[in-house]
Amino acid sequence: MSALRELYQQVILDHNKNPKNFRVMQDATGSIEGYNPLCGDHYTVYVRMEGEVIADISFTGSGCAISKASASVMSSFLKGMTRGEAESTFRDFHGLVTGMTAPGEAVERLGKLAAFAGVSEFPARVKCASLPWHTLHAVLEGASRPISTE
């Protein structure tokens, strides 16, 4: 498979077309905006925590296929996880898209998120894949100001 097909895998294309959890959350316990000023990607990530558990997670906004699919897959994957599990998944995911973690190694732990392994071949697109995650991280940290990738 070419690097381009590796990047735009069916999972990513599907989530881009029909994103999961793409909605405003009225009863969120935390939410924050994240944007990439270079390309205009702009998302809000909403979280409803029940104690240490992410009971619900959703997002709104717009951007490229990679960032939107990333937000969608992230939201499905993390629902029901604890804060600690979510942060550790972010570290694994970051390792995957920056090429620091071998895809084979990550597949077991990352499941569907492994579809983003192809991003590591496109350094300019790493920020697209990681923007929703950085935004989520800021929500979990209780940050109050929008975050930016630059």
Place this chain on the structure above:
Amino acid sequence: MQTTTAQRNQELLERFEAIRGCRHHFPLLRQRVNGKPLVYFDNAATSQKPQVVIDATLRYYEEENSNIHRGVHYLSERATQAYEGVRVKVQHLLNAAHQREIIFVRGTTEGINLVAYSYGRTAVKAGDEVLISAMEHHSNIVPWQILCEQKGAALRVIPINDRGEIELGEYEKLLTPRTKIVALVHVSNALGTINPVKTMVAMAHAHGIPVLLDGAQAVPHMKVDVRDLGCDFYVFSAHKAFGPTGVGVLYGVTKLLDAMPPYQSGGDMIKSVTFEKTIYNDLPHKFEAGTPNIGGGIGMGAAIDYINEIDLASVGEFEQELLSYATMGVADIPGLKIIGTARQKASVLSFVIDGIHPHDIGTILDDEGIAIRTGHHCAQPVMQRFGVPATARASFAFYNTKEEIDVFLAALHRVREILG
């Protein structure tokens, strides 16, 4: 009559053939990217460099490198002559009245900053206004914004219509006794619009208001005559006009430059220094503190020689051919919308495709060896004006070909295939 038309067509074909022959002057264009022949359509970001520019820069470092305006030794004399010779070349390129009106700077951005800082801080007071247009590059917005903030002045913006053209009626209304300078882009980097700058300068001058023109996107595509345009300041960068990065030009009329205080200070810009008082140097050196980018300046000189050889009028016509060929071609791409449809337009094709983000377009085109720019093009207010977060932009130079545009169009169809 028929013969005349046929002759004219023949003559045009010959001129276009001569332009096509120039492509081999640009060694970088011979490479392959991702296994495909490079198609370089990011000329509005920076142009490629002809061999003569690369050679001149290399030769300077191999044979002439020395600091200028200082030594009495052979090399310093030679470097000074070569560097000052470029000032004369720029003077002729722009048809400026005097050599001293050509100030070497790092590029367009520094040129505008110099004027905003030096002219702006003396001429603009609380309650005054600075007038720019809605299609400016950030480099012609932010320096004026900072100036206005510091002085308690107001930044006013000339609106543009849906084609991306200046609303001249609104412009006239915005010219008031409070307006202290008009700063305007000659050719828009994001939309391609060629502004009617000569008319706009005359309109401002009728109110006694000086005008700065940002010529970054104009100089590589058309003959610029600052005295014909009548502008007070004109700025451009060498790197968009086939020269090296890190060097550019501020043209200013003597009367204004003479009255302006220095921008940066240090060596070269002084006549004499004591701890009590410094006497500033004459124009243009008053604005050129420190050792300049000598190698870059000499490369710029070679780029100007090159421009003089290729006949800018034919280049402009040829690029219009490329633009209309591409504009017609993209009409077949479902959901594609061109941003910037001015009647007077340079070879810039900015566009969006329904449901597909420009970055995804950029990545897929790159896979086909095609370099375009995606993003906000350092013109976020333009993006806001047209209600898009970003655009994809193909910008053509005379060394591009219709065959390359065919490759580009096929790749856009592929974008649709992949992303639906």
